[in-house]
Amino acid sequence: MHDKSRRQLSADMLARKQELINRRLDAQRARINARFEHKQAHLRDKQNVKQDQIIEAALLLLQEGGLDALSLRDIARRLNMQAPALYWYFRNKENLIDLMAEAILQKELHSLKVRADDESWQEWLIGHMSQLRRAMLAYPDGARVVAGAHIYPAITLARSFEYSLASLASAGIELRTAAHIVITATHYTFGHVIEEQASPSADDLAKVDTITLFESYPYMREMIKVMGDPSTGADKNFVIGLEYIIRGATV
Numbered sequence: 001m002h003d004k005s006r007r008q009l010s011a012d013m014l015a016r017k018q019e020l021i022n023r024r025l026d027a028q029r030a031r032i033n034a035r036f037e038h039k040q041a042h043l044r045d046k047q048n049v050k051q052d053q054i055i056e057a058a059l060l061l062l063q064e065g066g067l068d069a070l071s072l073r074d075i076a077r078r079l080n081m082q083a084p085a086l087y088w089y090f091r092n093k094e095n096l097i098d099l100m101a102e103a104i105l106q107k108e109l110h111s112l113k114v115r116a117d118d119e120s121w122q123e124w125l126i127g128h129m130s131q132l133r134r135a136m137l138a139y140p141d142g143a144r145v146v147a148g149a150h151i152y153p154a155i156t157l158a159r160s161f162e163y164s165l166a167s168l169a170s171a172g173i174e175l176r177t178a179a180h181i182v183i184t185a186t187h188y189t190f191g192h193v194i195e196e197q198a199s200p201s202a203d204d205l206a207k208v209d210t211i212t213l214f215e216s217y218p219y220m221r222e223m224i225k226v227m228g229d230p231s232t233g234a235d236k237n238f239v240i241g242l243e244y245i246i247r248g249a250t251v
Contacts, residue, residue, distance in 0.1 A: 051089045053079060055099050059139065062100065067141035072096075101149035104142055105156035108135035112159060115167030122246050124167050125181070129189045129242055130235075132160060136193045143193035161186070185245055192238055 057078045061070055072093055076083040090096040108131050115124040136142035151158040161182060168178035214221035227237065 048089075051099075054086060054089055054096070055103050058096060058100050059103060062139050062141065062145070065140075067144050095153075097145055098149050098154050101146045101154040102156055104139055104146060105132075105135050105154065105160070107138065108132075109156050109160065112156075112163055114163050115170060117170075121168050121171040121173065125164060125185060125246065126239060126242055128160070128164060128167075129185050130239065132186070132189050133193055133238060136190075137196065141197060143190055143197055147190040147194065181246070185242060188241060188245060189238075192241065196234065 054075060058070065058075050061074055061078065072086050073083045075096075076086055086096070090099070112128070112131070115121055132146075136146050139145070146154070146157065149157055151161075164182040164186075165175065165178050168181060169175055173181070227233065
């Protein structure tokens with residue numbers, strides 16, 4: 001057999017192998033999507049209109065006063081109910097907060113998909129973590145609510161982990177390595193948003209004598225000059241930190 005024929009045969013075999021891999025990946029993505037859609041449908045079936053109203057009232061109160069000020073009594077008052085009646089719909093406050101986390105995530109991540117073949121896993125992960133950050137920033141203490149949620153009933157949190165692992169594994173990354181990358185990126189995102197939401201307001205900062213404060217902290221003074229106003233560069237600073245995690249993972 002001529003060398004040219006051998007090369008053509010090898011190329012054809014590689015093409016067939018790649019086509020088979022792509023079919024398997026497509027089938028895997030379809031199974032993952034179907035599995036989570038089934039879980040979400042089951043969760044929706046278990047919830048009734050009154051439960052949805054309670055969750056929405058709780059989110060409105062979260063928007064107004066944050067997590068520490070959220071009480072079952074205030075939620076019940078908002079809905080013209082007695083506080084003990086809430087236990088007909090939720091086992092306890094923790095169960096309600098889990099479903100609040102699910103509602104927060106669903107508003108931003110409802111159309112989350114596994115990485116496409118033509119998308120790099122790095123860009124996919126940066127985009128997904130940015131979505132996760134936006135979801136939590138939509139509510140005061142949103143990061144505390146989501147980071148403390150249980151995988152069920154906060155199944156969109158489970159979907160986040162599963163789709164992230166699948167997106168890295170389909171790019172050829174060994175599962176243990178993929179797990180470390182995803183966990184680190186997710187923890188970074190949780191921590192970053194918790195810090196963002198706990199940071200002092202502009203009014204609070206205006207009361208601080210920064211000149212006296214930074215006399216003893218010259219590196220912090222220079223850091224603030226270099227990084228600029230965190231309120232205007234928050235998105236950029238978040239992505240830069242995430243890229244450091246990902247670049248370190250690919251070295």
